[in-house]
Amino acid sequence: MTEPRPDGGLRMGGVDHIALVTWEPAATCDFYTRVLGLPLVHAITATGWLKEDFPDFVHFFFELGKGNYLAFFYFFGLPEEEPPGDLMHRSRHLAFHVDTEEEMLAWRERIKSHGVRVTHPMQHELLESIYFDDPNGIQLEITRPLRPFGDVDARDAELTLMALADVAGKPDATVQDMWRRKAEIVRTHAGRENG
Numbered sequence: 001m002t003e004p005r006p007d008g009g010l011r012m013g014g015v016d017h018i019a020l021v022t023w024e025p026a027a028t029c030d031f032y033t034r035v036l037g038l039p040l041v042h043a044i045t046a047t048g049w050l051k052e053d054f055p056d057f058v059h060f061f062f063e064l065g066k067g068n069y070l071a072f073f074y075f076f077g078l079p080e081e082e083p084p085g086d087l088m089h090r091s092r093h094l095a096f097h098v099d100t101e102e103e104m105l106a107w108r109e110r111i112k113s114h115g116v117r118v119t120h121p122m123q124h125e126l127l128e129s130i131y132f133d134d135p136n137g138i139q140l141e142i143t144r145p146l147r148p149f150g151d152v153d154a155r156d157a158e159l160t161l162m163a164l165a166d167v168a169g170k171p172d173a174t175v176q177d178m179w180r181r182k183a184e185i186v187r188t189h190a191g192r193e194n195g
Contacts, residue, residue: 017069023080027135038062093139
């Protein structure tokens with residue numbers, strides 16, 4: 001349910017579904033139902049949707065739990081796209097949440113037992129994750145929190161994005177440029193608070 005925010009604005013009620021594309025519907029269905037144990041709960045079929053030359057498709061949904069779904073499109077007659085390069089493959093991924101290390105490790109063993117290559121657990125800042133690919137070459141992640149996000153994390157994210165916005169469009173911008181700009185913003189804000 002979407003609930004109003006204290007400031008009167010609207011707040012999202014979570015993710016309803018994430019939609020991806022598959023050229024391997026049978027392998028995709030097998031992977032998500034058998035390997036990950038997600039129930040297949042709905043399929044939409046359509047022709048000439050939105051506009052006449054839109055390809056015919058099947059759009060099928062797996063239940064993730066808590067009112068969230070993962071969906072795939074299969075487009076009839078659409079040629080398969082080239083796989084993305086390694087950087088885009090690793091960057092465009094879908095992460096599933098678990099609460100504990102034990103759950104994450106149990107998932108790792110289950111996935112391995114189906115012959116799927118899966119990484120060792122990797123810690124990165126506030127998360128620990130394992131990574132593996134589905135039959136479409138989509139990178140998936142199972143992640144657990146090492147601690148909850150807090151107010152200090154939100155403030156740091158705000159400062160980081162302010163600095164990033166200031167340097168991102170500049171030629172040859174680097175992460176070091178962003179860090180320098182963030183330090184300037186922090187000094188400016190600290191000066192205002194102390195002055």
